[in-house]
């Protein structure tokens with residue numbers, strides 16, 4: 001029997017195992033560390049920051065391919081160590097495993113300079129801070145020659161002809177303009193994390209970016225960060241974002257997150273940092289995006305600069321050659337922290353925040369005594385909108401921006417009644433002073449001091465049955481009344497379910513069940529989801545094989561279009577599988593229900609109702625966006641109005 005293996009012509013004859021030469025090892029490592037000029041920029045700026053630089057200058061030629069020079073005013077390198085700096089696994093930053101686990105420098109692997117040196121022409125010019133010489137020393141990487149060179153204390157690293165030794169790699173590079181853009185992005189990432197350091201970037205002899213060092217006063221990091229954010233991301237970013245501050249045990253999240261209205265089509269303005277290091281981290285990205293879930297729908301991408309500060313022992317930074325990825329010991333904890341931090345920042349209604357800065361003057365007036373909306377003798381406390389016009393709103397002027405933002409603390413049942421009142425048919429005798437069509441709206445002409453502090457102002461009119469107009473300290477406020485009310489109802493439903501624990505939404509039986517002709521799939525869904533429906537306060541059951549009967553609805557929505565409500569909830573449920581529906585789709589279901597519970601367009605509102613709507617918006621979390629992520633109100637400032645009429649030109 002012939003046991004010889006069949007010939008394998010594609011196999012080379014076996015060669016003995018050998019250790020690779022150092023240079024080749026570095027070139028292999030360079031493949032991981034240096035993808036393009038921007039990678040070199042990042043490593044060199046990392047080094048400058050680790051050396052305590054306060055001013056970093058980056059000079060580029062041909063998008064960084066011909067030259068990358070990074071100059072810093074850090075502590076420098078003594079001449080005796082220059083050659084070592086280019087060696088593999090040579091570092092001044094860690095000495096042992098314990099130091100690796102507690103590392104607080106950007107670099108620690110000691111391979112960046114070696115890798116770059118193996119694929120480009122590197123020179124180091126450095127003058128050590130404590131050196132006796134009045135000049136620096138220049139090391140030519142190619143020749144290993146060291147000569148004196150003029151320099152103030154600090155280091156200049158020059159990298160020429162990147163990838164000259166690995167032409168295959170060079171072919172992957174894009175145009176100079178593209179490479180320059182990547183280099184700028186690399187510097188931008190550093191600049192956001194280190195506002196106290198000045199940065200400038202030159203390309204082909206022209207200054208392309210300059211971010212001045214921010215003075216750190218009193219250690220208020222947000223105050224230091226803000227001007228840098230404005231410099232790097234534009235002045236708009238500050239106006240269009242909110243501060244984040246969240247503190248847990250051994251874990252802190254801070255920074256700024258963009259308003260939902262200013263989300264972008266691409267995720268190109270999401271800056272996340274862990275202990276000052278820019279990272280691309282799925283946990284953080286996902287947590288941040290999910291914090292926007294309820295206020296930003298579809299594919300839109302939020303903008304943010306978020307800083308996670310965590311005990312170094314709870315994060316491993318040594319998982320990726322370029323250190324752009326990290327591994328958290330407890331990623332759930334980080335996810336929750338980031339999500340809560342961002343959610344909190346987004347939840348507070350913004351009108352009050354704006355007003356609290358505009359109306360900073362303390363006021364002795366309280367709402368209870370100053371509210372000038374006259375109470376007609378017959379007026380019921382709750383109006384058609386289900387909004388309590390007689391409630392005593394908190395004083396905005398005297399409280400800090402957030403202090404007054406309390407959840408509705410009335411018993412759930414009572415809130416439900418407010419909402420139930422929503423559906424009183426329009427034809428019912430209006431108890432409040434309905435404004436006649438033709439007559440001008442009779443709003444008091446001068447606001448009282450208390451009214452002047454209402455963030456969303458006092459209602460003055462309703463426009464085409466769609467918008468509410470109000471006057472506030474800044475100018476004119478326009479409110480999309482359906483969108484706004486939908487959010488209010490939605491937040492209430494969520495709150496009711498949250499506070500109810502495992503018990504269902506309060507439900508109200510219908511005197512006469514509402515029946516409707518149902519498709520077989522609607523009947524099937526109603527039968528499958530009986531429990532889920534009950535949990536949501538709905539009783540929908542077969543009346544005949546082709547008919548469904550709605551016997552009870554959430555008390556909050558009792559006056560609504562019951563059949564429409566049932567149909568949309570069934571349609572929504574049909575898309576989900578039973579196991580996940582209550583947790584994952586809960587909010588979608590509640591949003592659908594809220595849409596049916598919210599006041600419709602073309603519904604005539606009284607001034608009291610409009611004012612009540614505005615006050616509810618001020619007190620409802622996330623009320624600046626409707627359930628579909630669109631804005632519910634807009635401010636037209638006096639200045640914008642003046643501009644419209646060319647006043648003061």
Ligand code: ADP
Nearest residue numbers: 047051085091092107108109110111112113155
């Ligand atoms: P790592 O940063 O991981 O230590 P590098 O290869 O980037 O490795 O740098 C090697 C060493 O060279 C550093 O540990 C540091 O001591 C020194 N070095 C590099 N760049 C600078 C600089 N700009 N200023 C002072 N020292 C530097």
Ligand code: MG
Nearest residue numbers: 046047107112
């Ligand atoms: Mg380094």
